[in-house]
Amino acid sequence: MSFLTPRLFAIANMISDREVVADIGTDHAYLSIYLAKDKRASKIFATDINEKPLAVAKNNIMSFGVADKIELLLADGIEWIREKDLKISSCIMAGMGSGTILKILEDDCKNIDCYVISSNTDVEPIRKWAKSKKYFIEREEIILDNDIIYEIIKINKFAGQKIKTKEDLIFGPILYKTKHNQYFLTKWMEEEQKLTTLLNQIPKNEKKYKEFLKRKNIITKMLKKENSN
Ligand SMILES: C[S@@+](CC[C@H](N)C(=O)[O-])C[C@H]1O[C@@H](n2cnc3c(N)ncnc32)[C@H](O)[C@@H]1O
Known part of the structure; x- marks a missing residue:
């Protein structure tokens, strides 16, 4: 489906x-439609807090x-x-800020196995x-979409990588340990530069x-190690 952006495609691949699936903040519902058409999901609950996007989503869902x-x-x-006592294997939250996502996660419950x-x-x-919930990271991707670098993570309550170190928290336990792609390196070189400027101010x-300074040193150490490989 051509309407799926690289970011939405990477999410769908998880x-x-x-x-x-629950697709929270579905907006246009493109991701839900892709998951339904691709037969990846057997059932999708697509939600939004606003009526306007839901009306658009309804039209799109009907036309597909x-x-x-x-x-x-x-x-x-x-x-x-x-409240509905549903069992959700993956709950997707995409296109919102971490503040909003964390607020939503306050209602985390045992009915949900994973979060993408x-x-x-x-x-x-x-x-x-x-980490505070002792959940695991099952998958992590870093991608470029419309000139913006996005990290996409799948949190699994039962299996995956533990978040143990400061490096795991900053870079991600999977992204840190696997071969770093160009977006990972660009992101952290830019962050290092930003911190250098801040430290001078x-x-x-x-x-x-x-x-x-502590954060910058962790990033510099990782980048140095990368250059020496
Ligand atoms: C920028 S769109 C993202 C659409 C799509 N998920 C994506 O990643 O492309 C964010 C959507 O989240 C919805 N939203 C914001 N806060 C929400 C909440 N607490 N619960 C459900 N939907 C919410 C907004 O109304 C908006 O349609």
Whole structure:
């Protein structure tokens, strides 16, 4: 399907066959439609907090002929999953900021096995949340879409990589340990540059200085190791 952007395609690739999926903040519902057409998901609950995107989603779903597989819901977050006592194998949250995603995750419940998350902002707070819950990282991808680099992560409650170190939190336990692609390196070279600029601007006795320096040193160490390989 040509309408699927590289980001949405990478998210779809994290869904296995015959899953029951929740697509929170579906907007146009393109991802849900792809998952339905591709037969990857057996059932999809596509939700949005706003009525306007849901009306667009409804039109798109009808024109692609997948209304039998996708249930549209006007809902805020994921509380409805527990209320309806549904079993969701993967709950997708994409195209929102980490603050909104973390707020939604406050309603995490045992009815959901995995989360596939593609945040518009820094992913580290999401990894922190997963670590605090003792959940695992099953998959991680870093991709380029429309000149923006996105990290996409699949959190699994039962299996995967543990988040153990500061490096795991910053870079991601899988992305850190596997061969680094050009987007991974670009992202962290840019972050290193940003931190260098910041460190030149704030007084050394400020608390933030120490935090930024520590973070920069971790990034520099990783990049140096990469260059020596
Ligand atoms: C930028 S769109 C992302 C669409 C699609 N998921 C994607 O990644 O391309 C974000 C959508 O999330 C919806 N949204 C924001 N907060 C939400 C919440 N708490 N619960 C459900 N939907 C929400 C918005 O109404 C909007 O349609």
